[in-house]
Amino acid sequence: xxxxxxxxxxxxxxxxxxxxxxxxxxxxxxxxxxxxxxxxxxxxxxxxxxxxxxxxxxxxxxxxxxxxxxxxxxxxxxxxxxxxxxxxxxxxxxxxxxxxxxxxxxxxxxxxxxxxxxxxxxxxxxxxxxxxxxxxxxx
Amino acid sequence: xxxxxxxxxxxxxxxxxxxxxxxxxxxxxxxxxxxxxxxxxxxxxxxxxxxxxxxxxxxxxxxxxxxxxxxxxxxxxxxxxxxxxxxxxxxxxxxxxxxxxxxxxxxxxxxxxxxxxxxxxxxxxxxxxxxxxxxxxxxxxxxxxxxxxxxxxxxxxxxxxxxxxxxxxxxxxxxxxxxxxxxxxxxxxxxxxxxxxxxxxxxxxxxxxxxxxxxxxxxxxxxxxxxxxxxxxxxxxxxxxxxxxxxxxxxxxxxxxxxxxxxxxxxxxxxxxxxxxxxxxxxxxxxxxxxxxxxxxxxxxxxxxxxxxxxxxxxxxxxxxxxxxxxxxxxxxxxxxxxxxxxxxxxxxxxxxxxxxxxxxxxxxxxxxxxxxxxxxxxxxxxxxxxxxxxxxxxxxxxxxxxxxxxxxxxxxxxxxxxxxxxxxxxxxxxxxxxxxxxxxxxxxxxxxxxxxxxxxxxxxxxxxxxxxxxxxxxxxxxxxxxxxxxxxxxxxxxxxxxxxxxxxxxxxxxxxxxxxxxxxxxxxxxxxxxxxxxxxxxxxxxxxxxxxxxxxxxxxxxxxxxxxxxxxxxxxxxxxxxxxxxxxxxxxxxxxxxxxxxxxxxxxxxxxxxxxxxxxxxxxxxxxxxxxxxxxxxxxxxxxxxxxxxxxxxxxxxxxxxxxxxxxxxxxxxxxxxxxxxxxxxxxxxxxxxxxxxxxxxxxxxxxxxxxxxxxxxxxxxxxxxxxxxxxxxxxxxxxxxxxxxxxxxxxxxxxxxxxxxxxxxxxxxxxxxxxxxxxxxxxxxxxxx
Numbered sequence: 001x002x003x004x005x006x007x008x009x010x011x012x013x014x015x016x017x018x019x020x021x022x023x024x025x026x027x028x029x030x031x032x033x034x035x036x037x038x039x040x041x042x043x044x045x046x047x048x049x050x051x052x053x054x055x056x057x058x059x060x061x062x063x064x065x066x067x068x069x070x071x072x073x074x075x076x077x078x079x080x081x082x083x084x085x086x087x088x089x090x091x092x093x094x095x096x097x098x099x100x101x102x103x104x105x106x107x108x109x110x111x112x113x114x115x116x117x118x119x120x121x122x123x124x125x126x127x128x129x130x131x132x133x134x135x136x137x138x139x
Numbered sequence: 140x141x142x143x144x145x146x147x148x149x150x151x152x153x154x155x156x157x158x159x160x161x162x163x164x165x166x167x168x169x170x171x172x173x174x175x176x177x178x179x180x181x182x183x184x185x186x187x188x189x190x191x192x193x194x195x196x197x198x199x200x201x202x203x204x205x206x207x208x209x210x211x212x213x214x215x216x217x218x219x220x221x222x223x224x225x226x227x228x229x230x231x232x233x234x235x236x237x238x239x240x241x242x243x244x245x246x247x248x249x250x251x252x253x254x255x256x257x258x259x260x261x262x263x264x265x266x267x268x269x270x271x272x273x274x275x276x277x278x279x280x281x282x283x284x285x286x287x288x289x290x291x292x293x294x295x296x297x298x299x300x301x302x303x304x305x306x307x308x309x310x311x312x313x314x315x316x317x318x319x320x321x322x323x324x325x326x327x328x329x330x331x332x333x334x335x336x337x338x339x340x341x342x343x344x345x346x347x348x349x350x351x352x353x354x355x356x357x358x359x360x361x362x363x364x365x366x367x368x369x370x371x372x373x374x375x376x377x378x379x380x381x382x383x384x385x386x387x388x389x390x391x392x393x394x395x396x397x398x399x400x401x402x403x404x405x406x407x408x409x410x411x412x413x414x415x416x417x418x419x420x421x422x423x424x425x426x427x428x429x430x431x432x433x434x435x436x437x438x439x440x441x442x443x444x445x446x447x448x449x450x451x452x453x454x455x456x457x458x459x460x461x462x463x464x465x466x467x468x469x470x471x472x473x474x475x476x477x478x479x480x481x482x483x484x485x486x487x488x489x490x491x492x493x494x495x496x497x498x499x500x501x502x503x504x505x506x507x508x509x510x511x512x513x514x515x516x517x518x519x520x521x522x523x524x525x526x527x528x529x530x531x532x533x534x535x536x537x538x539x540x541x542x543x544x545x546x547x548x549x550x551x552x553x554x555x556x557x558x559x560x561x562x563x564x565x566x567x568x569x570x571x572x573x574x575x576x577x578x579x580x581x582x583x584x585x586x587x588x589x590x591x592x593x594x595x596x597x598x599x600x601x602x603x604x605x606x607x608x609x610x611x612x613x614x615x616x617x618x619x620x621x622x623x624x625x626x627x628x629x630x631x632x633x634x635x636x637x638x639x640x641x642x643x644x645x646x647x648x649x650x651x652x653x654x655x656x657x658x659x660x661x662x663x664x665x666x667x668x669x670x671x672x673x674x675x676x677x678x679x680x681x682x683x684x685x686x687x688x689x690x691x692x693x694x695x696x697x698x699x700x701x702x703x704x705x706x707x708x709x710x711x712x713x714x715x716x717x718x719x720x721x722x723x724x725x726x727x728x729x730x731x732x733x734x735x736x737x738x739x740x741x742x743x744x745x746x747x748x749x750x751x752x753x754x755x756x757x758x759x760x761x762x763x764x765x766x767x768x769x770x771x772x773x774x775x776x777x778x779x780x781x782x783x784x785x786x787x788x789x790x791x792x793x794x795x796x797x798x799x800x801x802x803x804x805x806x807x808x809x810x811x812x813x814x815x816x817x818x819x820x821x822x823x824x825x826x827x828x829x830x831x832x833x834x835x836x837x838x839x840x841x842x843x844x845x846x847x848x849x850x851x852x853x854x855x856x857x858x859x860x861x862x863x864x865x866x867x868x869x870x871x872x873x874x875x876x877x878x879x880x881x882x883x884x885x886x887x888x889x890x891x892x893x894x895x896x897x898x899x900x901x902x903x904x905x906x907x908x909x910x911x912x913x914x915x916x917x918x919x920x921x922x923x924x925x926x
Contacts, residue, residue: 023156059157067165067885074883075161077832078299086155093152 003047006037010048010098011055026052026094027101034105044106049099056094060087154298161298163291166884172917177924178286180207180278185921187212188911192900193878193886196434196915198908203275205437206451206555210279211921213431214307217448217880218283219296220427222304223827224449225311228318229253234505235302241512244504250321251516251523254500255543256313259550263309266549270309273551276451280307295881296828307449309551315449316550320542322422323467324576326657327390327525327538329475331762333607334384338753338761347764347781350644352660354767356667357647358579358591358640359628367626367651374601375615380477380608385533386758388526397421397844397854398642398659399466400686402666403583403591408636410678413865416583417682418455418464419856421849424824426833426888428876430455430858434903435558441906442558443870445858452554455860457870459904460561461584462862466640468577468593470656472541474604474618476521476611477534485527485535490520491613497524521617536608539617541596546574563588563631570594571624579640585864591638592629593645597622600653622652637670639663641847660767661692661845668692669847679871682861687848687897689841693766694726694738700773701741704797714805728816728843735843736819737804744800745769749793751784766845816843822850824875824891826882833882838875840895848897859899871899 013029021028030048033039039047064072075086154160185208186198195212199205214221226232230248232240263270284304287293297304336344399420406412422429430445433453444456455464479489487494498518503511517524519537526536550572557569566582570592577595582588598618609616628646630638643663646654669685670677702721710718717737724734746763747754753761772779777793784791791799808814817839826833840855842848848856860872875894879886893900905911912918 018158023153023159056157060162063157063162063165067883070885071162071165071883074832075155077882078161078830080832085151086161089151090155090157090160094156097152 002037002039003043006033006039006043006047007051009033009037010051014052014055023094024097026098030098030101031105034102035109038109039102040106040110045099045103048102049095052098053091053095057087057091060090150301153301159291161295161883164295164298164881164883166879166881166886171915173920174918175920175922178282178921179923179925180275180282181921181923183923186908187919187921188908188915189917189919190903190911190914191916192432192890193916194432194434196436196903196911198436198911201437202272202440202555205435205440206273206276207279207282208921209433209435209446209451210276210281210307211283212279212433213446213448214280214283216878217427217431218280218287218304219294220827220880221280221307221311221315221449223296224318225314228256228314228321230504233507233509235300235507237507238509241504241506241509245512247321248502248504248516249523249525250325250538250540251518251543252314252317252321253310254516254518254523255317255320255540256310258543258545259313259316260309262545262547263313263549263551266551269549269552273451273555277307277309277312280449295883299828312449312451312551315447317542319447320576324469324472324542325540326469326471326473327475328471328657328762329605329608330385330388330390330536331760333380334759334761335753336607337381337384338755338759343781347768349768350655351648352643352765352767352771355643355658355660355663358643358645358663359593359630360647361630361633362628362646362650363631364592364627364629365623365625367623371651372599372601372604372618372620374604375613378609378613378616380534380610382477382534384756384759385608386756386760388528388533388536388760390526390760397849397851398469398662400639400641400662400666400847400849401464401466401579401581401591402637402639402670402685403462403581403589404637404670404677405589405632406587408670408673408677409863410676411863411865413585413863414583414587414589415677415679415682415861415863416457416462416464416581416589417686417859417861418466418581419686419847419859420455420464420466421854422857423853424822424855424857424875425853426824426826426835426876426882427880428857428874430874430876432872432874432878432902436906436908440558441904443902443904444860445872445874446554450554451551452556453558454554455858456558457860457862457864457868457904458558458561459585459868460864461563461566461582462864462868462870463557463566463583464581464860465578466581466642468579468595468645468656469642469658470577470597470645470654471605472575472577472596472598472656474521474539475525475536475608476519476539476616477608478519478524478537478611480535485517488519489612491615495520519611520614521611537611541575541598544575546572547596548572548574550574562586563590567592567629579645581638581640583862583864585866585868588632589638590629590631591640593627595627597627597652597654600655602653603655604653606655635671639666639670641666660765662847662849664692665690665847679861679863679869683871683897683899685847686856686859686861687841689728689843689846689848691726691728691843691845693770693845694724694728694735696770697742697773698724698726698738700777700793701745701797701801704794705801708798711805713808713810714802717805717808718801727841728820728846729841730817730839731815733814733816735816736814737808739819739843740807741801741804742769744804745796748784748796748800749782751786752781755785816841820851822855823853824888825853830882833887835888835891838891838895841897856894859894860902861899868904870902870904872902873899 010033017025079085183200197208230244401418403416434443442458444453500516521537521539525538560566641662642659644658728735823836842850844851858874862870877886
């Protein structure tokens with residue numbers, strides 16, 4: 001369930017941030033999602049990265065289809081006929097940036113969590129390791 | 140210049156992101172879609188209907204809104220092109236494109252077009268009514284800029300180069316006008332002519348470099364303008380620079396032969412009984428095209444034609460009553476002066492015996508991702524220093540150029556007001572303030588009048604003024620007066636039943652002032668032949684055929700003479716094959732034929748050996764005599780001493796040179812290669828950034844630089860238009876490009892194939908809005924208000 005929420009959140013954040021920020025807002029959308037949903041490990045970098053790059057792929061396909069696939073041919077002409085550059089570079093770029101951002105957010109979130117845990121752990125330990133003085137009075 | 144479109148990976152993701160990258164730059168319109176846009180600027184509702192070629196048909200209630208809409212639609216289609224052209228003219232490309240364009244910037248800044256544009260705008264300020272009226276044109280451009288700035292709709296090239304458009308100003312419009320002058324009236328053959336004369340000696344020089352081709356009929360054989368003989372300019376003493384050869388001076392050369400055609404036939408020559416006007420200006424072909432087609436309808440305008448984006452009004456077009464077009468006059472209006480500096484810093488020079496300070500304008504060329512380049516631009520009493528010599532062996536040269544001088548009037552509204560005219564007098568009056576580059580404006584109206592007029596400023600010159608480099612030591616050496624406008628050459632309803640021009644000399648020998656320049660030879664003769672000798676009355680189909688005409692009089696005159704010298708010679712199989720091909724050729728430059736290639740290659744070889752005297756000193760720039768001089772000598776003086784090769788003991792004649800050049804040409808041919816004319820003379824339309832994928836190369840098209848269908852390299856007919864002025868005018872047009880400046884659009888280059896095949900689109904002058912309401916690709920309604 002958490003993963004589905006993460007997929008929806010990262011897409012909503014990205015679409016919303018598009019109105020204010022350039023394309024690299026995917027990093028912010030991913031970080032926010034990972035932070036909020038507390039995705040961990042593999043899921044932290046893969047789920048947002050896959051969701052966003054999939055979204056970009058579908059989005060590009062829809063835009064291209066609207067022009068009868070003319071625009072992909074024309075964009076490919078810019079790269080001297082290498083059409084895959086036009087299609088895959090943005091998708092891969094999106095994936096990489098999102099993945100880096102997601103994993104960084106996970107590490108940061110983890111470090112904060114560990115710090116919290118460590119703090120709570122150390123306070124328990126302190127309490128536990130306090131010598132039981134009983135009712136003896138030190139004289 | 141070649142721009143490298145490669146960008147780094149993060150830049151690629153920016154460029155290719157689906158939200159704001161290139162994917163958002165598809166054609167903005169969906170078929171049949173209507174859009175209403177609230178925008179600041181219009182006084183009322185403006186309806187713009189785009190047809191199936193994306194030509195806008197603008198319906199506005201007044202001039203203000205028509206101009207606003209013109210600015211808006213031009214920016215919509217061509218904003219980056221407009222920005223690019225103004226940057227080319229001002230030498231500011233490197234600021235946005237980086238070091239690759241630095242060379243171009245340095246070269247353009249020497250021409251000081253921004254200095255000229257500033258002078259132009261200052262003059263405009265003296266006409267506040269005109270400035271006020273045309274400000275809505277700028278407002279329209281700026282309204283579009285505000286709409287796309289910093290968002291996903293930014294034009295492709297701005298995204299590629301990663302910069303934002305700045306607000307459009309009068310200076311930028313003036314710069315585009317100056318860029319047209321740079322293209323059309325920049326003639327600095329003075330250096331070559333000075334060297335030619337020094338090398339050949341006066342007698343031979345004047346024989347080989349005559350101003351007038353005796354076989355040519357001028358544009359205006361019967362001048363109807365008011366005679367003007369006062370103020371003849373006397374030749375100053377010691378005006379000509381004569382201190383030896385001018386060496387190592389590199390100024391951009393201009394090729395002979397590419398130009399434009401226009402003509403109009405009267406009712407008496409027309410099959411339908413209605414006058415017909417045709418115009419095909421030949422300019423550098425590019426994608427996006429220089430022209431933008433549009434149709435403007437207001438209560439007092441119904442005009443269709445082409446504009447240059449950035450300049451208000453329709454420059455070549457027609458309305459319900461008249462049609463108009465232009466060709467370049469080509470008069471020499473750029474003269475060079477040697478400057479005698481008095482200090483090593485080159486800030487003071489000698490003028491009439493007095494040390495005179497040059498005006499210094501600091502120049503900073505900003506270079507994207509590089510260091511700024513700074514230097515001082517020096518302006519003398521004659522004009523800017525165009526050539527700065529690295530040593531003391533050659534002088535620095537200043538240029539007096541009409542494009543940099545202050546015009547006498549505002550030119551801002553000329554073509555907008557001309558669109559309202561319904562007769563010759565009105566058209567003449569409205570275009571009378573046009574300053575430069577001077578144009579042969581052709582005219583026809585529904586009442587049957589046809590005319591042509593040299594429009595623009597013509598300096599009063601002494602005999603041969605501007606042909607050679609002048610001494611810049613006296614202010615009296617520069618020209619300072621113009622022929623009064625009422626005496627500009629013109630002809631109305633000539634007895635021959637037509638008017639025509641193809642960049643030949645505009646005036647006859649009876650014109651009372653010296654008139655020199657770079658003039659075409661063969662196209663003018665060809666169109667006059669076709670119009671004179673038509674066996675039947677002509678219609679628009681004949682006009683189409685004339686515009687596609689690929690026949691060369693140069694070849695017709697020269698080839699039989701050359702062939703006569705080799706017809707009885709024993710030749711190798713290879714050479715015989717070439718000779719046979721030439722013998723059966725009909726002088727039409729057809730794309731698939733090899734004979735035109737063989738002929739041109741032969742003439743190239745012949746030119747190299749015939750003018751060997753000129754090429755002895757490789758460091759001295761020279762210019763060969765014009766093609767018609769070679770033809771004339773071949774026809775009349777085959778034993779002329781110029782045909783003697785200096786390095787041999789034998790005394791050669793044209794006969795020897797013909798054979799020698801023919802064999803040399805054949806020896807260089809590789810018979811495994813194809814020599815079709817289209818391959819020897821490839822016609823290319825390059826993208827302004829020289830991106831190969833956005834250019835169209837090796838286009839199959841007939842013609843050559845001496846044919847009416849003048850095509851060569853990147854030059855060719857940039858707009859073909861034919862208008863028949865009946866009760867309801869009928870018109871046809873096409874240009875090699877597309878309405879959209881967006882390389883990702885299908886309307887970017889969609890007209891090229893039709894243009895290359897010699898076909899036309901029928902152009903609508905229908906002013907019934909309901910017609911477009913029913914049938915349009917897209918409709919945009921601009922309404923006053925905040926978006």
